[in-house]
Amino acid sequence: MDIYKYTKKDNDEILLERLDINLNDYEIIELLNGIKILRKKSIIINNIRDLGNYNFSSSTISDCYINNTKVEKLKYKSILDSIYLLINKGSTIIKNSILNIETIKKEDEGFNYIESLGISIQRVDANKCLREILIQTEKNKIKLEITLKTISNDNIKIRIN
Numbered sequence: 828m829d830i831y832k833y834t835k836k837d838n839d840e841i842l843l844e845r846l847d848i849n850l851n852d853y854e855i856i857e858l859l860n861g862i863k864i865l866r867k868k869s870i871i872i873n874n875i876r877d878l879g880n881y882n883f884s885s886s887t888i889s890d891c892y893i894n895n896t897k898v899e900k901l902k903y904k905s906i907l908d909s910i911y912l913l914i915n916k917g918s919t920i921i922k923n924s925i926l927n928i929e930t931i932k933k934e935d936e937g938f939n940y941i942e943s944l945g946i947s948i949q950r951v952d953a954n955k956c957l958r959e960i961l962i963q964t965e966k967n968k969i970k971l972e973i974t975l976k977t978i979s980n981d982n983i984k985i986r987i988n
Contacts, residue, residue: 869982903956
C-alpha cells in the first residue's frame with residue numbers, strides 16, 4: 828500500500844506526493860468517521876534479556892504501573908525508589924543490584940540516602956536505572972508495565988510479570 832500526502836492547488840488540482848514510509852513499522856487504525864491513521868508499532872520487551880542496545884537517555888515515560896498500581900511521577904529514579912520501598916529490605920536490594928550501594932548514610936558523590944532501608948544509592952543515568960528497575964522487578968517478582976518513547980522515536984512497552 829502506498830501512502831500519499833496531498834496539497835490542493837489554486838487551479839482545483841490536487842498534488843499527490845508519495846511518502847517513503849515502511850508500513851511494517853506502523854499499524855493502521857481506522858477511526859469511526861472512516862479516517863485512517865498510522866501509529867508507530869510498539870516494541871514489546873518481556874525481560875531484561877530483550878532490552879537490547881536501546882538508548883534510554885532523554886526518553887520519556889508515558890505511563891507506568893507497578894503491581895497494577897499507576898505510578899504518578901514518571902521519572903526513572905522515582906520508579907526505582909517506589910520499587911525499592913515495595914521490596915522494603917536493604918539486603919535484598921543489595922543482593923540483586925547493579926548499582927553502587929553503601930550501607931551507611933552517604934549523601935555526597937551523587938549518593939542519596941533512603942533512611943527506611945538504611946542504604947545509600949549512587950545516582951546513575953537512565954540506561955542503568957532502567958536496567959536496575961528490570962532486575963529488581965524480575966528478581967523480586969514485582970509486576971511492572973512501563974511505556975516509553977526513546978529519543979530515536981521508538982515506542983517501547985516493557986512488561987515484567
